[in-house]
Amino acid sequence: MKEIINPERLVSVPFSKTDCGVDFYINTATNKDIGPVLAEYKRFKTDFFSFYFFRKANGFLLLNFRKIELHDGMVLLLSPHQQQEWHVDEAALDYTFLIFREDFMRTFIADKFFVYRLLYYYQTDTPPYLYALPEELAEYIRLLGKIKQELLHPVADTYNLIVSVLYYLLLIINRAYAAAYRLPVEIAKNNYAFQYKDLLEQNIRTMQRVQEYADKLRISRITLNTSVMAQFGVSAAHLLKQRLLEELKNELLFSNRTVSQLADDFHFSDPSHLMRFFKQQTGKTFTQYLQDYRNGIYE
Known part of the structure; x- marks a missing residue:
């Protein structure tokens, strides 16, 4: 493509x-x-x-x-x-x-x-x-x-x-x-999960490893994951992948960027790594996903 x-x-x-x-x-x-x-x-x-x-x-x-x-x-x-x-x-x-x-x-x-x-x-x-x-x-x-x-x-x-x-x-x-x-409504013991979500919004295009966010918060990956699971009911890695996928889908559908440009934008070392991540998360290639959207198949 x-x-x-x-x-x-x-x-x-x-x-x-x-x-x-x-x-x-x-x-x-x-x-x-x-x-x-x-x-x-x-x-x-x-x-x-x-x-x-x-x-x-x-x-x-x-x-x-x-x-x-x-x-x-x-x-x-x-x-x-x-x-x-x-x-x-x-x-x-x-x-x-x-x-x-x-x-x-x-x-x-x-x-x-x-x-x-x-x-x-x-x-x-x-x-x-x-x-x-x-x-x-x-x-x-x-x-x-x-x-x-x-x-x-x-x-x-x-x-x-x-x-x-x-x-x-x-x-x-x-x-x-x-x-x-049926989402968790526990009283937060700390702000780590909310700080993580805030950092995701700011850095999702440049940071795609949970450890990077843990380092930024100066806590262990285990502590971060425990906090995110308690507040949102999913792992820190899951939250990151879903937010990254959301951003990628929007860029794919509504921008003029090529796959190579998207790989650069999102700091993937190679376009093939980006395409592999997308296929793992959606079960579709970029071309298939874009074609489905144009044919009125939405997710």
Whole structure:
């Protein structure tokens, strides 16, 4: 394979305070308030979290390289910088959305690894959604209503109140997500697992050995693996391979890089080593995977 062509331009959509009509990097409303926006760009990514609480849904979303069928009662939890391509009839949708940037909470929440404690944040093994019972969905939307009221009528302590409600909302969704997918919810004895996930986001293109991350954290590989297993239910090596594979698939599908260039980008010593890793993880060659995607076979 000589070249991987990106057939359409990917649009980056930043959070806009002006468009949202608020002074903070957060907003919530219903789709009826804002009109059709999901199909404004064929393919786009954002720099903020986007949560959708669907009362009525239809169609599907292509998130990076995955196809997600949309259903009534679904809570969709999208992390920043994920590529989105919506295939829906917007006029028939009924949902409330919540969008916010990670840095919105930093002044209030001292824990810089807080988002990594959310099991749905950049998850690769479980889906970025859960289904809510009617009473659960009503509670989520009630909390969003409190946030909206503060945004519409801000006073001196509005910021603190909004972050408090948001913090509570994120945690109860996290608890529901953990229960839905039977994920560990143990209280962390240390921050190693969350620091590891943070380092993966920063270094996945240049560091592909668990020992390198352990060295960076100044702990043993055994200690790191034990911490990751306790928090995420998988090994450190598994987490690394899945994050690397996620990045490779996105580059394969949505960039103009050749296999040789990808090998250089990801610090593989030889393109054959990259191709072997990809085949081991997916069961497909680069060419097969790309052809399947173009034929509407998504994973």
